[in-house]
Amino acid sequence: MTGAAGGLGVATASYFAQKGWNVIATMVSIEEANIFRDVPNIKCYELNVTSSESIEKAKRSILNNHKSIDVIINNAGIGYRSFVELSDDSKIDSIVDINWLGVVKVCRAFIPHFRSQNKGQFINISSIAGLVNLPLGSFYHSTKQAVESFSECMAYELMDFNISVCTVQFGNAPTNFQKNVTKCEASSIASYNAMMYKITDILNKKTRKNHDLTNCIVEKLYKVAENPSTKFRKYTIGFDANFMKYLRRFLGYRAFNFVIRKKVLKK
Template sequence: MKNVLITGTSSGIGKETALHFAKNGWNVIATMICLDQGKAIHGIPNISCYLLDVTSSESIESAKAKILADHKTIDVVINNAGIGYRSFVELSDDSKINCIVDINWLGVVKVCRAFIPVFRDQGKGHFINISSIAGLVNLPLGSFYHSTKQAVESFSECMAYELLDFNIKVCTVQFGNAPTSFQGKATNPERYATESYNNLMDKITNLLYGKTKKNKNLKPLITQKLLEIAQNPAKNFKRYTIGFDANLMRILRSVLGYQLFNSLIRRFVLK
């Protein structure tokens, strides 16, 4: 049986991915920031849970030592841990900016840095870094979330060059709004003194909630595709886009270029 390490497995896509891999014969090393939050997967066959905070190098190293004591090899690392933050630049909060950067981007960096030596010593390994369609396109109120996801894209592509000689594969995965609690946690409920900001926040929030509700089948598509990627890794760096919405946005951005795409967003989203 192969071993997959997944970060951020206490809820959402991370939890669903852990369950799907375990169901399909993988040993799942499920990591999370709080073991109490991951009770839904405790005791599931083929799943073992570990405390790991992706923002802390000390926590990562501590978890790594325990994981390697229990598992001789790690075949795949899925960097899934992530948060959202939807705010206006003018009204953004330093602590929330630092938090999203620490988790969404630097968390990926630190976990990869910790496990590259493991993969190198093994002579093989595969990093699957969860990005987002936000890593490929830019949309209203996404200044912070999109920036971190585009950083993951650039980081992953650059890192892939470094690891070619060691048989270590790297890929990124993008998808849209899956029906999880993610959007609710990303939204700032407070009202602003500037009415234009309130109107835009309401418009974008309602649009994203509507998209999320429609994407009922997206979670199984994501977990199945992640399993397929892990089972058949591409030789060279590759981006995988999952779901109709994400693929449509990716194609439109590629075909139209940034100016026409920007006009399309202003016309149909901000009208």
């Protein structure tokens, strides 16, 4: 699992370990491994998903210590909430490198191992952002929709090798993710400032209400890992994500856009 040092990653690694799995937890800095120091069946490795060299180094170490890998959960991710006009190159590069290219590079690195053992499963963590488009999501949503498209395309390639691919979408879980989202600075543009405040407030309120969502996600990930689908699947977890998915599907993009403008932005 990538991004195992915080939030959903910690919860998922711990749950799988409690269920008797041998968990390979990867993180940007091995110093973060202390969180698992008392869990004997969680082994930690340093892996930076933005670096092909780091991925290959971690892969060599992992395969030296583990003959077989059943599941890879691509969980590493960050948020960036910004208006396009006010966006920063370095922040755009970071979110693309971690949220999308990180998934691509990790999958690319471990496909040969899955092929050689004629089994394996990629669970790529997406988001409701991968299914619908919402205000101030230009960058985060783009990366998550890229993960959705990439995963579906890759699934076709791996059909002959007993390698399962799926994506998992959910809303705002009560982890530290929202607190760590990078936002553009306030500007002299009143409309932008008002929209940023409104969207941030809505997301924070949603996160506080979803107090059971993390457990639901972790339990679903475990069920998916235990029972890999032979076909590409998209698993949507939680009321918010399912509601938005079906609303978008039922209304179509024009009516959905109208609802978001009227109900969320009051425009």
